[in-house]
Amino acid sequence: MQGVLDGFGVIAAVIGVGFVLAHTGVLDVAAQQVLARLVFFVATPCLLLTLLMKADLHRVFSAGLVIAFVSVVVAAGVYVVVARLIWRRDTAETVVGALCSSYVNAGNLGLPIAVYVLGGGAAIAPILLMQLLVLTPTAFAVLDLVTSGRRPSVLRVLAQPLRNPITIGSSxxxxxxxxxxxPPTVVVDPLTMIGQIAVPAALLAYGVALRLGPRPLADTSVADVATVAVLKVLVQPLVAWAVAAGPFGLRGHDLLAVVVVASLPTAQNIFVYATRYGRAEVLARDAIFVTTLCSVPVLLGIAALLA
Structure with missing residues (x-):
């Protein structure tokens, strides 16, 4: 349980620094936009490239990958149905909301929690790879098409991943x-150095947004945020538990690992993505805030019940 608290503590501290810097005038809204663009176009592609190039793909392509895929599809799919058929949200806002409902904070929160609670970071690899190679490119392809103002064509759709830096870095x-x-050290080391700024820069940008943007839940629909929170911290881990314990028959530490990973809150990356495309930024910010708070007791309860 201490590992859960440690992971959240590190995240909160860096976000707090961003909040203070914005409060004292060191960083402003323009600086937040610069940080978000730096993370999206430069730092995150370098980080993902250096992480995935060292990944044990035999371990990644395991039952955990299927469980992660099913839990993400269910959580995101429910949000899409509700947002489109009931709330009549447009496509871009629906995509951001679906990401908020299913995209787990596998990097800057998942890794420390996996190390402290699960004894290693291997459990994060399947969902990290699935998000980077399936969920993110699919979402970006849709967002690029609906925000570009151009009529989609087959060639444009197929070429979409080649124009997205995060997809390129992952691939x-x-x-x-x-x-x-x-690759030689002279190539890897600069990429590693640049990639190391991705997580802190994203957290600093988020802290600035909390201080300079609308108060949390002031300018977003309570129904939107509540739906995202329920899907993210309750439905997604329940689906992961049902699939892992049922068809795959996982028990003990293996079951704990997949449920803990599915219970992680919405990743700060989603705020960066929403800012990049100029869609549902406040929803992304508030979803991260609420799911992070709600996931603390959920993760503690899962650790107590399944450990």
């Missing part, structure tokens, strides 16, 4: 892992 990392050959 190159997997290609290097599959090749079994590591």
């Amino acid at each position: 190159v990392g997997v290609a290097i892992a599959l090749s079994g050959r590591r």
